[in-house]
Each structure stands twice: as structure tokens, then as C-alpha cells.
Amino acid sequence: MAYAEEEDTPLATAAAAAVYVRRGLKGTFTKPKSTRIITIVNQKGGVGKTTTAVNLAAAMGLAGLKVLVIDLDPQGNASTAFGIDHYEDASGSFDVLLDGASIASMMTKAQGFDSLWVLPATLDLAGADIELITTVAEGKRPFLLKTALSQFLDDHEMDYIFIDCPPSLGLLTINALAAVKEVLIPIQCEFYALEGVQQLLRTIEFVKERINPELEVSTILLTMYNSTTNLSASVVEEVRGYFGKKVLVTVIPRSTYVAEAPSFGQSVMTYDPGSTGAVAYLAAAREITERKVKG
Ligand code: ATP
Numbered sequence: 602m603a604y605a606e607e608e609d610t611p612l613a614t615a616a617a618a619a620v621y622v623r624r625g626l627k628g629t630f631t632k633p634k635s636t637r638i639i640t641i642v643n644q645k646g647g648v649g650k651t652t653t654a655v656n657l658a659a660a661m662g663l664a665g666l667k668v669l670v671i672d673l674d675p676q677g678n679a680s681t682a683f684g685i686d687h688y689e690d691a692s693g694s695f696d697v698l699l700d701g702a703s704i705a706s707m708m709t710k711a712q713g714f715d716s717l718w719v720l721p722a723t724l725d726l727a728g729a730d731i732e733l734i735t736t737v738a739e740g741k742r743p744f745l746l747k748t749a750l751s752q753f754l755d756d757h758e759m760d761y762i763f764i765d766c767p768p769s770l771g772l773l774t775i776n777a778l779a780a781v782k783e784v785l786i787p788i789q790c791e792f793y794a795l796e797g798v799q800q801l802l803r804t805i806e807f808v809k810e811r812i813n814p815e816l817e818v819s820t821i822l823l824t825m826y827n828s829t830t831n832l833s834a835s836v837v838e839e840v841r842g843y844f845g846k847k848v849l850v851t852v853i854p855r856s857t858y859v860a861e862a863p864s865f866g867q868s869v870m871t872y873d874p875g876s877t878g879a880v881a882y883l884a885a886a887r888e889i890t891e892r893k894v895k896g
């Protein structure tokens with residue numbers, strides 16, 4: 602099994618893991634040949650999209666890769682997790698999508714990282730769908746993020762860009778799907794885990810046919826695994842049966858440190874690097890960097 606069974610690792614192991622993460626990770630992850638942009642999507646709420654975006658990015662950032670997290674959720678949870686303000690007047694992804702601002706001018710360095718940036722979300726993003734419909738020509742609406750990203754990548758180097766989506770399949774999510782080749786779907790290890798996944802896959806297929814022929818579901822990540830129930834194990838089996846090799850070997854366990862970290866404006870990678878959640882996200886991030894990508 603690629604995940605730890607216990608909530609608390611023994612102190613010495615945790616301390617060693619913490620030192621390893623802080624000092625020893627630099628240069629240990631493979632850099633991609635070109636920027637990999639990954640949209641993290643699931644219209645079901647609370648399945649671990651944001652936690653996954655934040656912690657994969659943090660793990661890669663600690664390893665010295667250049668990473669950008671784009672927060673496309675008006676709730677701004679990814680922004681909060683990196684200690685970034687997202688009050689109403691703050692700037693961020695709304696300005697990029699609706700005012701044509703550049704990503705570079707709106708992104709903020711994440712606290713405690715040398716090579717990790719965040720394009721924050723603000724509350725005004727909640728009205729973005731309506732504003733886009735009333736102010737932007739229909740044909741342009743799905744491509745606002747894609748256009749901004751290609752301008753950004755003309756003169757900025759990034760290894761990974763993660764896009765955190767809101768729990769809906771509205772225009773923000775469509776923009777996120779139009780802008781990438783890769784989709785990562787987090788699936789929570791609980792009853793009804795696959796509920797809604799069919800609808801999500803249909804939406805992805807629709808976007809692939811009409812808007813973005815390069816789009817693929819590249820990665821499935823099982824989240825919030827509870828080793829004390831048979832239910833989690835049977836969900837893992839069901840999801841692996843359905844998605845096969847797209848499912849990462851690493852499974853993310855349920856861990857209180859993962860849930861606590863955002864309230865301290867941190868990822869679990871920095872909040873408690875020795876916790877089972879941090880160790881698992883580190884392993885998941887490494888797996889992603891080591892997998893073969895199409896094209
Ligand atoms: P939304 O759809 O609202 O954007 P989401 O899919 O982004 O939600 P998260 O916010 O990442 O989901 O997670 C939902 C809740 O579960 C959060 O309170 C988070 O802290 C908690 N959580 C996520 N992963 C874990 C984990 N591995 N262990 C414990 N709690 C977790």
C-alpha cells in the first residue's frame with residue numbers, strides 16, 4: 602500500500618520527514634519537458650479538489666519546481682491555504698478573465714516558497730458567469746483563460762500549473778477545461794463516490810468534441826481514505842476497476858492535519874510535513890512527475 606495506515610507517525614519519523622521536506626527535496630523531482638497544465642475538477646463539492654491543488658503544488662514547489670496555482674473558485678480556498686488575502690477589492694483571476702489583466706501582474710508569491718505563485722480568486726468571481734454572458738461575445742467566452750495562459754507562457758517559464766475549479770460545471774470550469782490537455786479528478790473514498798462522475802465525464806467529452814480536442818482525463822486521485830472502514834477499500838477497488846491505470850497508486854488518507862492546515866494559511870506540506878497526509882501528497886506529486894505524458 603502506498604499510504605500510511607496510522608494517523609500519527611512516530612515523532613522521530615515525522616521529524617525526519619519534516620527535515621527531508623524542508624531541506625532535502627530540492628532537485629529530487631523530474632522537470633517536465635514543457636509546462637504541464639492540469640485542471641482539477643469535480644462538480645461534486647468537498648471531494649478534495651482544493652486540498653489536492655494546494656498540496657501537489659506545495660510538494661512540487663518545495664522540490665524546486667516552478668509552480669503556479671490558479672484559483673478559479675469564488676470561495677478562494679486555495680488562496681487562503683497559501684495565506685493570501687482574497688477580500689473583495691483584491692486582484693486576481695477575476696481581473697484576468699474579465700478585465701484582460703495579465704496573469705503575471707495578478708499572481709502573488711506563496712508565503713514560504715521560492716518558486717510557487719498563486720493567482721488568487723476573489724469574491725467577485727461569483728458573478729463572473731453572468732458578467733461573461735453579458736459582456737463577452739459567445740465565441741470568446743470559453744477561451745479567456747486559455748488566451749491569458751498562452752500570453753503568460755510566452756515570457757514566463759513554469760513547470761506545472763494547477764487550476765482549482767469551483768464545484769460546478771459553469772463557465773469558469775469550462776474555461777479551465779478549454780485551457781489544458783490534462784484533467785485530474787479527485788474522488789473521495791465514500792459512498793456515492795462515483796455519483797456525478799458520469800455527468801462530469803460527459804461534460805469533459807463535450808468540451809473535447811466542441812472546444813478542446815486535446816483534452817484528456819490523465820489522472821484520478823483517491824482522497825480521504827479511511828483505513829478503519831471497509832467502505833473506503835471497496836471504493837478504491839471500484840474506482841480502479843473503472844479507471845484502471847489513470848488512478849494514482851498513492852491514495853490520500855483522511856488526516857486531521859490536512860484539514861487543519863488551511864486555517865493556518867498553510868499547506869499540510871509545510872504545516873506538518875511528517876503527517877500521513879503530507880507524506881501521501883508528496884508521493885502523489887512525485888508519481889505525477891514521473892508518469893509518462895502523451896504528446
Ligand atoms: P469545494 O467543492 O467546496 O471546492 P473541494 O472539492 O475543493 O471542495 P476541499 O476543500 O479540498 O474540497 O476539501 C473538503 C473538506 O475536506 C475541507 O474541509 C478539507 O480540509 C477536508 N479534507 C480534504 N482532504 C482531506 C484529508 N485528506 N483528510 C482530512 N480532511 C480533508
Ligand code: MG
Nearest residue numbers: 650651674678
Ligand atoms: Mg475547493
